[in-house]
Amino acid sequence: MVIEKDLVIIGGGSAGLAAANAAYDSGVKSILIVEKGPFLGGILNQCIHNGFGLHEFKEELTGTEFFTRLTVESEKRGIEYRLNSFVTKIGEDKSVYYTNKEEGYVRVKAKAIIMSAGCYERNAGAIGIPGDRPAGVITAGQAQLYMNEYGYLVGKKVFILGSGDIGLIMARRMSLEGAKVLGVAEIMPYSNGLNRNIVQCLEDYGIPLYLHHTVSHVWGKSHLEKIEISEVNDALQPIKGTEQVFECDTLLLSIGLIPYNNLLNQLGLPTSRSRGAWVNEHMETKMDGVFSCGNVLHVHDLADNVVAEAKVAGKAAALYLQNKLPRHEELILVEPGDGVGYTVPCEIDLENAEEKIPVKFRVRKPTKECYITYTFNGEVIKKIYKQTIIPSEMEIDPIPKDLFKGEKSGKLVVSLTPKEVK
Amino acid sequence: MFDIIIIGAGAIGSFLARTLSQYESNVLVLEKENDVGNVTSMANSAIVHSGYDPVPGTKKARFNVEGNRMFPEICEELDVSFRQIGSLTVAIEEKQLSVLKELAERGKKNGVPTKMLTAEEVLAMEPNITKDVKGALLCPTAGIVNPFTLTAHAMENAIDNGVKLHLGEAVKAIKKINGGFQVDTDVATYEAKVVINAAGLYSEEIAKMVEPISWKINPRKGEYYVLDHFRPGFVNHVLFPLPSEKGKGILVTSTTSDNYLVGPSSEFVDEKDDFSTDPLTLKDVRAQASLMVPNIPFPEQIRVFSGLRATPSTHDFIIEPAKKNPNFINVAGIESPGLVSSPAIAKYVVEELVSAVFPLKKKANWNPSVRKYIKPSEMKDEEREAFVKAHPEYGEMVCNCEQVSVGEIKDVLSRSLPCLTIKAVKKRTRAGFGKCQGGFCQPKVLMLLAEHYGISPLEILYDKEGSNILLKESK
């Protein structure tokens, strides 16, 4: 079956929904959202805790409530979507192929595409945990899925590696379910979770947090039997003599999220250091009319920021479809400098840019009393003082267009500079 | 009484079963694991070696070359992915060039076609190889195979042709009885006229149950990295360094699923069930591989694993009847190149050794093929459209990374070969083999298994007994 749409949105999570709504409001009426899951909302379906919506809706909501609002908005607009529908590939001609039970295999000839397929969890395979590979070593999100959607517990005696928010929330959930959570080991000397979660999910339950520790061995021929944790040195390698052994049946991993960007990778599109696509200020990738936003572009800590980014992509797709988003030869490259992990965008087309260009990035490690320095073609154009800045929180700085003084090409470097001591 | 009992359902046991299924005989396979091909036959390099490397005149040389010739047809019959991509043995120092010449000579003696390539020719074929390359030996008959379906489909085909398979039964004792042997497992007792020992790492223990032996099997570990399918054509051939006394060295290759494999290390270990991995060993694997291919993108790593070679003290495959018991046949010490050799070994064992003690008569109606495995993700668009329209369950995706549908999972669950665990589903269909390592699909696979067998999800195993994923219902 072949159908035609102006805009196909891949992934109906918060990014996809917000992008669809924004594109619609900017004049695009022929939109199709393709979602692999059985409902819209994506990962937020798993987030039955609160902490969402403070920016976007000015009140604190649970993840589920948050996306319900987005869904209501898209239903009001009558935006078409398919559930349980899996996108298998994107063609060079921007055909989007998906498959489902009802329609079979469908080719959608799209004029523009927004990629918003979310992220996946870093897992045991990616880090190659030393020792055996038994059952019972499982990602926190997967354990959450088994619990919230299927009603089963993956363990009774649990240790957690990584202090990401999903891990912390699962520590509390599993404790409430009667499991014994023995501790959380975090390889960095600081936690990667929100402070609020450390207090409410660990401290309130008396669960110890071992900072600068990692799991240095895993035992179990069939199911997990025990683990060993060790303190690590500055090179993050285990220090001999610091080993502690815990008997447990489950090791939950909460060690990071990675953009699930396969479909764009298969097209050979360049990526950034976030492992998402290389995009400009309009979230447009290196392929004309293909945009990316949300966790598939870079992992966000707040759904509100996802929505803001998705709106940019949705509006940009509308501009593109109206032939109002030309590409220009002159570009400003945006590069992560000292202490900065990645940036979104990776390039700025100044002629198309709005008055303020949001530059988003994460720092590599927590730093106190420092500046975020924006250097354009060797000259510092902006400096922002920060009392503290941490990797678990994404930074967003709106950069005024006039700071570039009409210069449309060159290099903008974002770096972290220590406060000078006189 | 069975005519023949095969102990072990690795590649060797499975090809023995398939070969025997061509004849009028009553065959039982006993396997201690919950699945076939669950030990050495699943954790290896999966290279269909050309056979230039084994010492001429050895069993390794003979069966490797014979096996290699059998592979194209067998993989066609058994619907197993096989790609004859050729191998390059790469010299990175001037003085290694003379070794390549010796290897080419050896290849000639073994009957293996080879070709010497200059550095320029190598770089033209393999742009990611080190610029220091001095030359390479091309073996065009080498290939890569899917080791998981190789064993499974061979056994499925055997079962379809009448062989019986008992999974989860470990052989504990063997007694001589009138006209054959009594074989005791931890579950039951069986009798057979002929017993074939294909127990891999444990073939020494099994052989000793019948009579004293002069050889030993020592487990030798190989550790690997698996990288995601980040880019087709990163390497195009199986790339080997020069072989040493430790084996064929750390190779870099693509797999039949377009992943990349880097490994194996080579170290003797004490335990035959030690499949652990060690960061320092892996670091060394990485360093050595980087000498040959300097820019391997290790951040694309999706898994590390290890396999154990059943290394014989005799340095060659042990394929012979027990000294005092001609109807007890040892097929032991089948280390590399055992996978490629397995069909040839099976043919030899059946035609030469079994036939000497048991009259073999060909069946009239032997079917060499398994029912075709249907994978919509490998179809052309129009074909896929028509197929999924007619078979809706193939449009319902389970595994995102490897594109496996409900239809494919139900297919493997409905075959004659039992598919009991999450890992068995993974090996048959690839669901869970991708970059998210089952993060998205494992719950769905687990529920499909529970539904198919009509049991509680709590009872579903990942792999071995005790490897349940779910431990309790939530409140």
Ligand SMILES: Cc1cc2nc3c(=O)[nH]c(=O)nc-3n(C[C@H](O)[C@H](O)[C@H](O)COP(=O)(O)OP(=O)(O)OC[C@H]3O[C@@H](n4cnc5c(N)ncnc54)[C@H](O)[C@@H]3O)c2cc1C
């Ligand atoms: C690191 C490594 C790399 C390799 N690379 C290659 C390669 O690239 N190409 C190649 O051709 N070969 C390769 N090999 C060799 C190849 O994997 C083996 O030769 C082959 O898989 C051996 O098959 P098998 O059936 O003898 O052993 P196995 O697969 O180990 O099967 C033996 C079976 O016997 C069962 N068993 C044992 N004891 C009992 C008992 N008491 N009762 C019942 N069942 C029992 C076991 O559970 C097992 O399933 C490699 C091996 C390793 C380890």
